[in-house]
Amino acid sequence: MxxxxxxxxxxxxxxxxxxxxxxxxxxxxxxxxxxxxxxxxxxxxxxxxxxxxxxxxxxxxxxxxxxxxxxxxxxxxxxxxxxxxxxxxxxxxxxxxxxxxxxxxxxxxxxxxxxxxxxxxxxxxxxxxxxxxxxxxxxxxxxxxxxxxxxxxxxxxxxxxxxxxxxxxxxxxxxxxxxxxxxxxxxxxxxxxxxxxxxxxxxPLIVTDLPTAELIKGAANAFLATKVSFINAMAELCELTGADVQQLALGLGYDERIGFKGMRPGLGFGGGCLPKDLAGFTHRAKELGADRAVAFLQHVDAINQRRRERTVQFAREMLGGTVVGKRIAVWGAAFKPGTDDIRDSPALAVADSLHRAGAEVTVHDPAAMENARRAYPALEYADDAASALTAAALLLHLTDWPEYAQADPAALRQHIAVPKVIDARGTLDTDRWREAGWTLRALGRP
Ligand SMILES: NC(=O)c1ccc[n+]([C@@H]2O[C@H](COP(=O)([O-])OP(=O)(O)OC[C@H]3O[C@@H](n4cnc5c(N)ncnc54)[C@H](O)[C@@H]3O)[C@@H](O)[C@H]2O)c1
Missing domain, CATH: 3.40.50.720 (NAD(P)-binding Rossmann-like Domain)
Structure with a gap:
């Protein structure tokens, strides 16, 4: 060899x-x-x-x-x-x-x-x-x-x-x-x-024994998931108090022991790794008898799921208490920007949940349309971000592709029936959207 x-x-x-x-x-x-x-x-x-x-x-x-x-x-x-x-x-x-x-x-x-x-x-x-x-x-x-x-x-x-x-x-x-x-x-x-x-x-190369190498990866993803859910738990508190989780994250991130990376409040994590690694890591730890050591990770997962439920609840509230028969535009299908991966996508989970609750949902994504169509054929799909808004009573911003943050809210107003938007990723310029006549709600923000 x-x-x-x-x-x-x-x-x-x-x-x-x-x-x-x-x-x-x-x-x-x-x-x-x-x-x-x-x-x-x-x-x-x-x-x-x-x-x-x-x-x-x-x-x-x-x-x-x-x-x-x-x-x-x-x-x-x-x-x-x-x-x-x-x-x-x-x-x-x-x-x-x-x-x-x-x-x-x-x-x-x-x-x-x-x-x-x-x-x-x-x-x-x-x-x-x-x-x-x-x-x-x-x-x-x-x-x-x-x-x-x-x-x-x-x-x-x-x-x-x-x-x-x-x-x-x-x-x-x-x-x-x-x-x-x-x-x-x-x-x-x-x-x-x-x-x-x-x-x-x-x-740097860390050479170690096999159990440590195996554990490092699980522990890294458990930590990253915890960081996301921590700031999203703070978002829940912000929603109850009128505080702003974006500013709160800023106030935490400058502390070098905490840092900004992974401190992005929003709709939470998804994809082919973090959710299943969190579940798999917890499951294995329990098999080994370490139930108490990983008990907190169940809360990490629950907080993550609650962001999805909260977004659906916001939609219901903004549509006068029911989504039945309402047309909703969804921006985003990929689990995060820059990929067409829709595995455990928070965006599609929310879109599907609204559809099941009786809404007519039209989805747009710059890259993941084909995968989304295959996995969720009952949802409707629009070829561009603006046409997804046609006849909609609400827009949901669910995957933070840069093109969505850069879109012109004034120009978009003419496409939607009722200019209401939920920013579940915290990357839309709230002032700009409101000045353009939109009613905007954002997770964790007043
Ligand atoms: N995707 C990521 O960002 C990422 C990051 C770090 C670690 N991982 C880990 O890497 C592994 C792969 O993840 P992925 O996202 O690439 O998954 P994937 O589903 O995209 O790819 C897995 C591939 O393995 C192939 N395959 C399945 N059984 C096979 C077999 N017996 N012989 C040969 N090929 C076979 C499948 O056809 C598929 O193409 C997982 O353990 C994942 O947790 C993924």
């Missing part, structure tokens, strides 16, 4: 938001890369240099390296195993239906199918988010399914990328964590060779 000199031969198993970005970034670092995914449509798109989702800068990297021949995608485990010495695992670890637990079946299947095909010397590095103890389970699968005598190293390096900054975060991570088995110096040496350029540029 080549452990020291670039280019290394690398595979990435599972090419979704994490894996496709990781594969492209590995190629950008100069390695020879094969991406493997069981979804043949994804493989086909990726081989054409197209990301099957919206992520800034990713198409360019994919196009550059697939054209250069240093990046290729396949649906074959055999091809990936035969090609590479280092295998990253980026398959999904979704929440099990009806439970907080992670569904690890994709990860287990990937290891089971990869193991017997691996070179006699190989390194597997997990990147998916997993509950503590997962790597030990995967080691057993590996032992059962690898060829006798094969020397397969297993390490875990959780991923911290943020969607919509995924390329940047992968190439210039704020830290890298590597969990290794007791006494395994080989994995660290190979890993350092893979990441030589990034480490050389100054990203």
């Amino acid at each position: 080549n452990t020291g000199t670039t280019p290394l031969k690398v595979s990435v198993i599972g090419c979704g938001y994490l894996g496709a970005t990781h594969a492209a970034a590995m190629a950008e670092l100069g390695h020879h890369v094969i991406g493997m995914d069981t979804d043949t449509h994804k493989v086909e798109a990726l081989n054409k240099g197209q990301a099957p989702f919206v992520e800034a800068g990713l198409d360019d990297l994919l196009a550059k390296h697939t054209a250069a021949g240093t990046l290729h995608f396949t649906a074959s485990y055999a091809e990936a195993a035969d090609f590479a010495d280092v295998h990253f695992l980026g398959v999904g670890t979704p929440q099990q239906p009806g439970s907080g637990a992670y569904d690890l079946s994709h990860l287990q299947a990937a290891v089971r199918r990869l193991a017997p095909r691996l070179h006699d010397h190989a390194l597997i590095v997990g990147k998916s988010t997993v509950p503590v103890g997962t790597t030990a389970q995967l080691r057993q699968i590996l032992t059962e399914h690898a060829r006798p005598g094969a020397n397969i190293h297993l390490a875990w390096s959780p991923e911290f990328l943020r969607e919509s900054f995924a390329v940047e975060d992968t190439l210039r991570p704020d830290r890298i964590v590597l969990g290794i088995e007791d006494g395994d110096t080989t994995s660290e040496a190979i890993f350092r060779a893979v990441y030589a350029e990034i480490l050389g540029a100054g990203s």
Whole structure:
């Protein structure tokens, strides 16, 4: 196995938001890369240099390296195993239906199918988010399914990328964590060779044991979720007292121990990670008997859900007590700006809830329309932000895309039947909208 000199031969198993970005970034670092995914449509798109989702800068990297021949995608485990010495695992670890637990079946299947095909010397590095103890389970699968005598190293390096900054975060991570088995110096040496350029540029590397590496990722997301829910709990207090949560956040953020980042009050968090990681982390901690240590995280989740309910309640209040038969325009479907990811999107949860309550809901989003249409076919969709307002009695601003904050409220007035707006993200210029004749309510603000 080549452990020291670039280019290394690398595979990435599972090419979704994490894996496709990781594969492209590995190629950008100069390695020879094969991406493997069981979804043949994804493989086909990726081989054409197209990301099957919206992520800034990713198409360019994919196009550059697939054209250069240093990046290729396949649906074959055999091809990936035969090609590479280092295998990253980026398959999904979704929440099990009806439970907080992670569904690890994709990860287990990937290891089971990869193991017997691996070179006699190989390194597997997990990147998916997993509950503590997962790597030990995967080691057993590996032992059962690898060829006798094969020397397969297993390490875990959780991923911290943020969607919509995924390329940047992968190439210039704020830290890298590597969990290794007791006494395994080989994995660290190979890993350092893979990441030589990034480490050389100054990203810190924390080398630790496997349980710590697994826990770091869960703990990081639990903390981020807590920060969001903390400021949203303060928003609830503001709503009862006439205080302004935006100013409150400002007053907190200048304290360096608290900071501004992640202190954005609003409709709360969603997406494919924070909600399920919060649930999975809590579930695993309870399995381990740490119920009391994580009891507060249930409140973090409850506060987050309440922001959605509060937005629906605001809508009802602004429409005279009922939404039945009322036309409502919704700006935003993606769980956050800069992505077309609608997994557990707060915006769509609110839109769907209003629709179920009897409203006629028209949604606009700059990037996530196709995904939203597929997941919520009963909602109506408008091709542009202004036409979503046609005949509406209320506008809901639910995903903080910059174009919504930049829109001209005076020009928009003519499109809507009744100029009322709820700013659930706190990014509309309230004075400007009110001066343009809109009745505006914002979460956590007077
Ligand atoms: N999306 C993020 O921002 C992000 C950030 C950090 C960590 N993570 C973690 O990364 C993991 C992947 O997340 P994602 O958002 O990329 O999910 P995703 O659903 O976009 O991608 C998962 C991919 O794995 C593929 N897959 C499933 N089973 C497979 C198998 N047996 N073999 C090969 N491919 C298989 C799927 O087809 C899919 O393309 C999760 O554990 C997630 O928590 C995600």
